[in-house]
Amino acid sequence: LSSSLSDVSRQAGVSLSTASRALDPEATHPVNKDTRKRVVEAATRLDYRPNPMAQGLRARRLKTIAVIVHEILDPYFAEIVRGAAAEAAAHGYLTFVCSSQRDPARESSYVDMLRRSRVAAVLFAAGELDDRRARAEIASQVAAIHRYGGAVVALAPRVERWPTEVTDNVGGARLAAEHLIELGHRRIAFIAGPEHVRTSKEREAGYLGAMLEAALEPIIERGDFTMGSGATATARLLQRRSEVTAIAVASDTMAVSVLAELGRRRLRVPEDMSVVGFGDMPGWEYSHPALTTVRIDLAEIGAAGVRRALAQIDGSDRPPRVRVHPVSLVSRESTTSLRAVSRR
């Protein structure tokens, strides 16, 4: 079977502890050069790999991180997971993925499993769910995780005051709105997410800021960040305010179905309606019309979350608690200036 440290120590003719010290990557304890060489050779010969469970049992913490998302199918979260998993792997960590499907019970049960497994870190990629009981449950689980020396990091704005790596939501939405204003649009609607979701609130605030500054009337319709919700929100919006010429959407995920609804109503994008998204989902630049959107480096946020968690664990983390990641606007095919466009 797999060879253990005791096999290596026997082969090298040293004690267990010497073998352990010789193989310690940190090389914290002094070991004779020749001895180390002998041990390393034996280890190589035997294809020795330390057993993470044994290490974990001792260290009271498994070298593993977990990412909690609302929906792994949503490219927004998938991209965060990808970035986090890649960074984690580079540090020798494996990554658990927990997709709650926005179900508080499911989320609680996941966090409970994670706590029991003594994962080194939990990254909350999603905002808190709208459920008091679940939030209290999470809080106590997180306290337990902290007690055994595990780290918890938020990758979205949350009520809890955890270390946070987050997108510049306000700035991004402002960028989107300003882009449309510069193109000459005046009737600019915003399709937001649910009221209680902070990410959505922040993006809404950015939009409102830009609109107020330009002395334009805000027009807000609400989706729920799921794929299909953009379509229904668009339908409501158009019924209510058919004079709108541009729509800023709080997420690319919703923007897809905004585009679809527009297509179904025979409204051409961008000739009849400009649309700007938020997120810049990788791969979607191949769709048509390619979406003008606010670019977030989601993979980097995931990776930063892992680094942050690791820093928390080894005590090297420094303020500020909330780190904001910059965004930028990528202009593609779905927006154009307000000119003599054929209106309904």
Added chain:
Amino acid sequence: LSSSLSDVSRQAGVSLSTASRALDPEATHPVNKDTRKRVVEAATRLDYRPNPMAQGLRARRLKTIAVIVHEILDPYFAEIVRGAAAEAAAHGYLTFVCSSQRDPARESSYVDMLRRSRVAAVLFAAGELDDRRARAEIASQVAAIHRYGGAVVALAPRVERWPTEVTDNVGGARLAAEHLIELGHRRIAFIAGPEHVRTSKEREAGYLGAMLEAALEPIIERGDFTMGSGATATARLLQRRSEVTAIAVASDTMAVSVLAELGRRRLRVPEDMSVVGFGDMPGWEYSHPALTTVRIDLAEIGAAGVRRALAQIDGSDRPPRVRVHPVSLVSRESTTSLRAVSRR
């Protein structure tokens, strides 16, 4: 901190072993009813949860499964992961996600980590990569996994003769082609995946079978299953064979950019060109035109993979080695019958 079994045994006034036996969910060893009650009460009071690492260290296997995918951003794989993780959680297992980005080195390194971690099962959601060295490496890692009692399951056709849960690729592609033939199309092209990928080969075979049976000439262009590759393949196809009126695509992922390329060339779908995909990615039914496609229950394949792995572990798995999951055609907006349609 977290309470251990010894805390429970002390509280209940019994020995460690009795406590362990009383709490054993299998209830394999006889325990006095009252004793068990006392132990269970103590455990509840102390909010006791067994430590998976200690259990794993002893059982030589961590109650954890891993899914290896090419690209977690691809909804095809994300959906498999989601199904697998849900089923795994129902059995008390957590799920590692390993996105290789189609890089053999990365895949090998993941499998190595998984082996060291003694994961209970590894699910290969992706076909084998085109790299002899990596394949040999994987083979030896998998042998090691089997040696410690771990399971390995394939969720796509592979050279290795592992237990397999797989889509009916041949039947699905046949369904797609037959659908177009029934609609009256004669010039039907197929956008396949890379030649060495078995999933693609099988779908290609299904298409070829239907075409040959109908005495129609097959027209094949090749993409690589990435998001963007549908567009370039479509461009090549149209340049070569502009008389084509329908396209079957080997994956929804590629179909998105097929649609985009068609849109860019001002070809309307389905009026100028019918398109049928493969996969039925959840959420994409909201795009416009909604894609006619071959429906695969990917979440079920992931879940079946987990059940299969668990059966392997407890020795209850029975033939056949390869289990084929049925598919169906969902007809939406992207296909229509060949009538007097305006051709270029």
Added chain:
DNA sequence: GTGAAAGCGCTAACAG
């Protein structure tokens, strides 16, 4: 039906 003890594989405190 219960308890004592060994051991899974590793690290670190303690002695030398």
Added chain:
DNA sequence: CTGTTAGCGCTTTCAC
């Protein structure tokens, strides 16, 4: 610089 020893938390003989 090296070795001995204890123990992380659990399950499972082996004895009674």
